[in-house]
Amino acid sequence: MIPELGFFALILALSLAIIQSVLPLIGAQTGNARFMAVARPAARAQFLFVVLAYACLVTSFLLNDFSVRNVATNSFSQLPAVYRFTASWGSHEGSMLLWTLILAFWTMAVSVLSRRLPEDMAARVIGIMGLISVGFLSFSIFTSNPFERLLPVPMDGRDLNPLLQDPGMVLHPPMLYMGYVGFSVAFAFAIAALLSGKLDAAWARWSRPWTTVAWGFLTAGIALGSWWAYVELGWGGWWFWDPTENASFMPWLAGTALIHSLAVTEKRGVFKAWTVLLAITAFSLSLLGTFLVRSGVLSSVHAFATDPSRGAFILGFLAVVVGGSLLLFALRAPAMASGTRFSAFSRESLLLMNNVVLVSALGSVLLGTLYPLFLDALGMGKISVGAPYFNAVFVPLMVPALFLMAVGPLTRWKGASLPEMVVRLRIAFVVAIVAAVAVPLAAGEFKPWVSVSVGLAVWIAYGVALGFRERLKHGGSLRSLPRGFWGMQLAHLSMAIGIVGMAMVSGYEDQRNVKMAVGDTAQLAGYTFTFKGVEVIEGPNYRAARGHLTVHPESGSDFALSAEKRIYNAGGMPMTEAGIDYGVFRDIYVAMGEEIEPQVWTVQLFYKPFIDWLWFAAGMMALGGFLAASDRRYRVALKAKDAA
């Protein structure tokens, strides 16, 4: 009964989404206020019914209703309750419904927080988000019904993929989707502005906080995914340039370009067409990312073709969204003249360079991700693009961007003096060079990329400090600085921290695979590992061999680590559960390999310097985004309208 109720709620939500999109869009075009007024209540009602549908799905999972196919293939009676809850988005069908739920949530948020918008703008934005809802709800209802029943009813489920039974996976998909779907707001604003023909600074100002919040969520989501891979895949890596990772990284690059370009459009009224194009790109890449990961096309182009209705729907939907918005853009872009000029050295020109670099990087990732798929789809052979390609292209591209990151915020709009900038930054330059030489030497071995990265990190950090000093030169306190400024500086500083993490771990990480019997010791990076043996333990839905080691550092006290090799009861699937000792300057990471003889195991030992700086930086970056979006001036506009 509950699954049918859920499906019925989905159908009602679809009907409401159609009303939410058609009436307000017509109303905005014809100036019919009554039609436009439908937007908000329809969006809120749609949200309620999608929540109801999702609640039904979660209930089916929690009650172990294996007559529902989705539950039977992705859950298990012994699965702990928290993972039964997260299993609701573990499958293709469930994740599509989660997408729809989050889209309905963002639409609801727009309907509540859009009081300061002109009525026709709000109606258009909500209407366009309604159109996207129509697409996703139809996709769920007609091709990916998460409530489909199964006959005969199996005795038990096939369990959630053990890789997904991890705390990192509890938060990663919702965070990532908050980011992906959040870009739909920026997209809806851009399309609404194109439709109305009013692309002005006000439009950019409305769009900015939404875009920045979405970007913050996406940043956090990607970082959680990376952390999950580090903890769960058992080989100590944190970024693999895997297509699934690239799928989330591409919208992030477009989004990062977009938040910078929006700043220029808001402050100076230039780059309008470009900003609109970026908003369309960021959302299109979010859609592409969702479908790449969720349609199975990555594991096999042909798996995608085995269910032609899904494939056709996805390609059709992408074509409509991308094609339709680009067509509209082509029709309206010529009318968008940007009046003001700026000189070759100004904040505008530096932000333009930021955008050029980010978009080039995006293009190179897109090429490396999609090219193998195209070749395979055309039957021209199977290839893979290795991580060396991405590193060879991406890393050098980032160098100029990071160099300019310190300069941009210190440069005046419209036009600035280059010699004056050289004077302001000369000490920063010297300090950065000294750090670039000293830090790698202090670490024991000079590595060129570590040197460049550390130099850039110090350069950026110095730039941030200089930014604060110059803002406070004429008095005032740290608390009086606007949150937009704080957010930007936090995000930039987090980049410096992140680069140090990436450079140090890539440059100085160490690893050994050893065969260990009880009492054996092994050395790695000044740490002595002693193998204490293995015990068998029973988990809720698995059996595990848990290996115990003690680690003796050169200085400081010994500590114990334990790592597991699990066999899951439902599918017999083996899983490695790494043992990690986290530290500010290094992680010690242990993973069990195989039992070669009784009580003799292969063990992987890793030394990971500075790796936690990466995730700290990502968290700080997301926080910077949220802080910037909460800046007073976005709310002042709201109050002014209330008073009027």
Next chain:
Amino acid sequence: MKPRHKKLLAITVGVAVLGIVVALVLNAFSSNLVFFFSPTEVVQGKAPKDRAFRIGGLVEMGSVQRSADGMTLRFKVTDTAESIAVTYQGVLPDLFKEGKGAVAEGRMGADGLFTASTVLAKHDENYMPPEAASAIEQAQKAKATLKE
């Protein structure tokens, strides 16, 4: 400078930067493509001698041997028609098993032994790496046509 000259300069600089980026990308791209070959194709000599490539298929039953120190492995990858001997140093992925699909990336030695730098087996026990699946499919097709 006149505005017209400025614009020209900006465009020239833009094109030059773009050119450098494209050259960088394409160069890195072509030298980092990893092609896939089935064991049959490798036996037919289609695989490159001087660069890394991938092979895939099933891990032949009873073929996995471990060296005395426990860290070097030898096994055979088969597409049911031909098989290739592979040597690999390191820890195997959780889902590596005799009789299951696997993909190995590495180089072919002059002695016909494939030295793998990475061995992949995928995230799910029911799921075969796509390259491995297609290698087996091709070999089966070839057999079928021979019989006719």
